[in-house]
Amino acid sequence: MGLNPGVAMVFQDFALFPWMTVEENVQVALKARGLSHEDVKERALTAMARVGLEGFEEAFPRELSRGFKQRVGVARALAMDPEVLVMDEPFSQVDALTAEALRAELLDIWQDAERNPNSIVMVSHSIREAVLMADRIVVLSGNPAHIRTIVPNTLPRPRSTRDPEVQKLVDRVHDIITSAELPDVEVSAPIPSKVPEVIEPLPHVASTDILGLLEFLEEQGGSCDLFQVAAQTQTPFETVLTTVRGAEMLDFVDTPKRHVTFTAIGLRFMAADMDKRKDIWRAQLLQLRLFRVVREMIQLKEGELPKEELLHELAARLPMEDPERTFETVVAWGRFGELFAYREEHEVLTLE
Structure with missing residues (x-):
């Protein structure tokens, strides 16, 4: 029994050498194969480009977010040109939005019929992840x-x-x-x-940030690569993903592959004046189960819902989320759409 050159591995905990740069981490297995310096360099740079690591070649792991650390692990495996890529819970160490982006990129790589890997074996404890990918x-x-x-x-x-x-x-x-x-x-x-109606957790993003993204997208002609959004706005990639996720939940944008693009509703929103924008925003909020629940709770409380009661409800319905952060997002989005108001001095939500 020996090493199988047709198989590469992506580890759950990144498994990067902290004293090596990104490029050196990607090259390490290639050098072990005895390839020439030119081949090692070319294959490493190609693999890094496939996962969006251009410009990070000289960075060290301590300088990277968890999402980008996992990109290095994926690039290291892809550089080996494996027929089979084995992944051990590859997205369990990153936040939900970063995981979503990495899944999409991995599927894009796998669907490229002209390149390896032909097959991916992925260990996951998430049923939803397995259904979306496998x-x-x-x-x-x-x-x-x-x-x-x-x-x-x-x-x-x-x-x-x-x-x-x-x-x-x-x-x-x-x-x-x-x-x-x-x-x-x-x-x-x-x-x-x-089947009970699913309540999706909200990304923690301000309504003003979503508006800023939509305005930027309008300047780009209605569509832009996600990495370009981060580069041109000088915003951390994870922050861009969070903002895009918020806009997508409101159905203002779609995210085919690595792009963010206006939907028909998004175009209508951008063409409207401020009053009409608030109407559209409010209508989109009511497409989300969470905001309908909040409105129903306010009505049941005869127009005044204490913050504490909503926090308990959020903790029960979204046990994996921080109820305080979710509350802040609910209030911010609801205020912009004038779906409800929040009286901070009394800590109550009202319909007026």
Whole structure:
């Protein structure tokens, strides 16, 4: 048994050498293969370009965000030109928005039929992530580990968490994992009408930042590469992703591959005057379950909802999120759209 040159690995905890630069970290496995200096240099730079690391060649790991550290790990693996790329929970150490961007980029790389890798084997504890990315979902059982079942995923790409068919498959895989014993017959998807409406967590971004992004996008002709947005506005990439996510939740922009582009609603919003913009913003807020819940709670409290009660509700409905930060975002977005007001002196939300 020896090393398999057709397989490369991306680790959960980055596994970078802290005393090496980004380029040196990417080159390390190539040098171990005994390649010439020119080949090592060319393959490392090509791999870094594929994951958006241009300009970071001389940076050290301590100078990078967690998302960019994982990009280095992916570039190091891609530089080996593997037929099979193995990834051990590659997005578990980064924030949700960065993980979303990295997943999209990884799929773009994999779908390039002219380049390796041909196959990606990814370990994940996220059912939603598996459904969004995989063609086949292998469910394992433990003690000892063995394959419990393989679920084919034939949903068309690109996939969205808002797609009812995606949610059905998420529920089906969840049923398989949580069932005490794997049934002999296929687990059926839940009846759509009985599936609870999902409340999506809000990115912590100010309404003014979303407006700034939309104005910048308008100056660029309505579409721009995400990395160019970060470079031209001199804004950290993670901050750009957060802002784009907020605009996308309001359906003002779409994000095909690495671009951010106006939707029809976004174009209508930009063409409107300020009063009409507030109307459009308010209408888009009410497309989000969270804001409908807040409005319903205010109505049930006869027009005055104490902050503390909403914080408890947010903690219950979004247990993985910081309720204070979510509250701040809810108030900021709701105020701009004049969906409700927040009286800070009394710490209550009102409909006026």
